[in-house]
Amino acid sequence: MWGSAGIVKPGLERINRLLSFLGHPQRNYLSIQITGTNGKGSTAVLLHNLLNAGGFRPGLFTSPHLVSPEERIRVSGRVYPGQLEKEVRDLGKRFLRRHPSFRKDPPTFFELVTGLALKHFSEEGVEVAVLETGLGGRLDAVTASEPRIVVLTTVSLDHQEFLGANLEEILLEKVAPDRGGCLVAGEVPQYLIRLILMRKRKVGGDLFTTGRDLFVWRNGKGSFDFSVRGEIIEGVSPVKGTGFQAGNALLALAAFSCVAGSVSGKRGERLLKVLEETVIPGRFEVVPGHTTVVLDVGHNLEAVKAFCREAGKLECRGRRVLVFSLMKNRDPLSLLRTWGEVADDIIYVELGEMFHPFRRIREVSSLLGVKVLVAKSLRDALSRGKKIAGSGGCVMVVGSHYLVGEYYRLEGKTADI
CATH class of the missing domain: 3.40.1190.10 (Mur-like, catalytic domain)
Structure with missing residues (x-):
């Protein structure tokens, strides 16, 4: 109701x-x-x-x-x-x-x-x-x-x-x-x-x-x-x-x-x-490790530009892998173009009916000349992303509160402030 x-x-x-x-x-x-x-x-x-x-x-x-x-x-x-x-x-x-x-x-x-x-x-x-x-x-x-x-x-x-x-x-x-x-x-x-x-x-x-x-x-x-x-x-x-x-x-x-x-x-x-x-959960949140993970919920163009300005300054000795999902009310063309400026590799996670299907992301990525892989779950995307990034590399999980929230659940984290 x-x-x-x-x-x-x-x-x-x-x-x-x-x-x-x-x-x-x-x-x-x-x-x-x-x-x-x-x-x-x-x-x-x-x-x-x-x-x-x-x-x-x-x-x-x-x-x-x-x-x-x-x-x-x-x-x-x-x-x-x-x-x-x-x-x-x-x-x-x-x-x-x-x-x-x-x-x-x-x-x-x-x-x-x-x-x-x-x-x-x-x-x-x-x-x-x-x-x-x-x-x-x-x-x-x-x-x-x-x-x-x-x-x-x-x-x-x-x-x-x-x-x-x-x-x-x-x-x-x-x-x-x-x-x-x-x-x-x-x-x-x-x-x-x-x-x-x-x-x-x-x-x-x-x-x-x-x-x-x-x-x-x-x-x-x-x-x-x-x-x-x-x-x-x-x-x-x-x-x-x-x-x-x-x-x-x-x-x-x-x-x-x-x-x-x-x-x-x-x-x-x-x-x-x-x-x-103060640590603000999911707002350019850096999780150090063998492969650094960066979490950001920004999902409109200005927020993504701000994220990319800071992400470009990250010390990253390996590859930069972007893992993202995007709701249907968001324009994938402008956002993917901007994210692509700081990513060496990109993986899209299909989350459900509220989110763009991968076929739509594939259409947009082909227009941009960008290769995007697809994962059926964040767990799969993280596993593949960390292998691609390698030691000292970065995996950036972005684009959705739902996706960042799923990372928290996988890691058993709570959103403390």
Whole structure:
């Protein structure tokens, strides 16, 4: 009845009625909503960890999950203690008994999980909830949390069937949750910043933007320096020494400053340690070994370009083997062309009906003049990929939360943050 996690039904009527049914739990704490095309999950995790280290009791809501649905909801790093899918079904049944008029248009899985998360945060005494937007912003269920701080990470063309045909329309969808609170904006084109400024003059509140109030730069010592509203944090190597998360770390610091004020001094030292030690599952996650494995869930063009920029810097003495899967709503031509720039060999894993069949990938690869092998399972792809890569080589598992999640299950890993 509640559909799958992939069903999209934009609109706030169902979630607003659901939150009313739950007693408006979102009004018992401060909510921070993370919107944008890429970097939402990473920024959310970094901000949650900063708040935790800064003396707050934070909640974290992200999607989708890698291994278990309970990962979507955390309080101070601890995953949801219940059986999420069962509780989603139970909540849906109770809601429809109270509101039978919604039987023809029941809440989606995502809306029910959002409601459970907001209720759990209230019950657990959360002070600040960090919430990753599912899709867009204006009509996303997370927007019903009534955020007082909104973080916009990036804006690029994605999900145009829901969000609009151009960047201006997509931007307005993504900043719509800001109703006059604090808005933190990442690195977006200048003409879009002007659009944000025009809107901000109408709704009011504070605006902090990358390139005006927020800066990050390489300092020539193998690390980064950050400037957040005039305060400097020096010598940071975000996320285990890669530069992959530097921009997201800057936005997390800025959002933290909107809650707590200063990010320098003794507090700054604690925050620096958090930024360096945080591991974000499946986001350019490097697993060392005889053959290095790199995991990345990025599946749109801008995310894949960012991955390839960092992957090109990896020290790899053997061959670079790319193992990927791709959902049918993704364009294989542009993504395969980009991945091909950093891969010596490519293996496609067929995962099921939601994913491109290999015949489609073969058609695209022939247009690009690229040879792609096929595997029926990730286990098979990893075995073949590691043999091809050899000692000191790299196997890059990319393109899908489902594929990276399957790697976690094969290795018995949990998605800890």
